[in-house]
Amino acid sequence: MKTILAVTSSPKSEGSVSNTLVEHFVQAWKDATPGAEVSHRNVGVNPLPHLDEATIGAIYTPEDVRSDAQRGLLAESDAVVEELEAADVIVIGAPMHNFSISSALKTWIDHAARVGRTFHYTAEGPEGQLKGKKVFVLTARGGNYGEGSPAHAMDHQTPYLKTVLGFLGLTDISFIHAEGVAQGQDGIDAAVLEIAASAPADMAA
Ligand SMILES: Cc1cc2nc3c(=O)[nH]c(=O)nc-3n(C[C@H](O)[C@H](O)[C@H](O)COP(=O)(O)O)c2cc1C
Secondary structure (H helix, E strand, C coil): CCEEEEEECCCCCCCCHHHHHHHHHHHHHHHHCCCCEEEEEECCCCCCCCCCHHHHHHHCCCHHHCCHHHHHHCHHHHHHHHHHHHCCEEEEEEECECCECCHHHHHHHHHHCCECCCEEEECCEEEECCCCCEEEEEEECCCCCCCCCCCHHHCCHHHHHHHHHHHCCCCEEEEEEECCHHHCCHHHHHHHHHHHHHHHHHHHC
């Protein structure tokens, strides 16, 4: 049985384009894979806490000597990591905020990137531990950032996510962008069609 983890990161509880794309994706995946298990984490509406000094101290304390207080501090962080480890397919809804990702998604990444758990250091350098999973990133942006567009170099969302997810071992990533949502519905419709056309075939593979 396949498990899909759906992460949404728009602060909007209604009318979010990226959330809508994730809903379309999950429906398409469920239709293509009967019995699929889906878990949801909405960090936009239920944000994780920023990493503070005590939490970072707990992360860098070896697991077998962590205090109860440190275990408590890491409980939600551990849940984030466990959800990632359990998933075969990860779909991430990513609104563009100020040419990058929302701060809520950044904080989720800060919790997901756990040394000794989702990545580790080897003699050859860092190695991601979340291997063999398929990732889809569904973005929503007010403007147009596609290849060849004047604003292409201002898209810090796509390269950042490729880098940080790749660092964790998540190297098989497909991006589907809803472009120009400030100008109308066309970019959203195109992304929905792309999701319907590509997701089930990819996921059946
Ligand atoms: C705080 C904020 C910052 C934004 N920054 C950008 C931006 O840098 N570039 C852009 O094209 N659109 C920007 N937008 C527009 C959003 O990308 C667009 O509204 C998108 O639909 C947001 O996704 P959501 O509907 O899932 O929340 C911004 C919107 C907000 C609320």
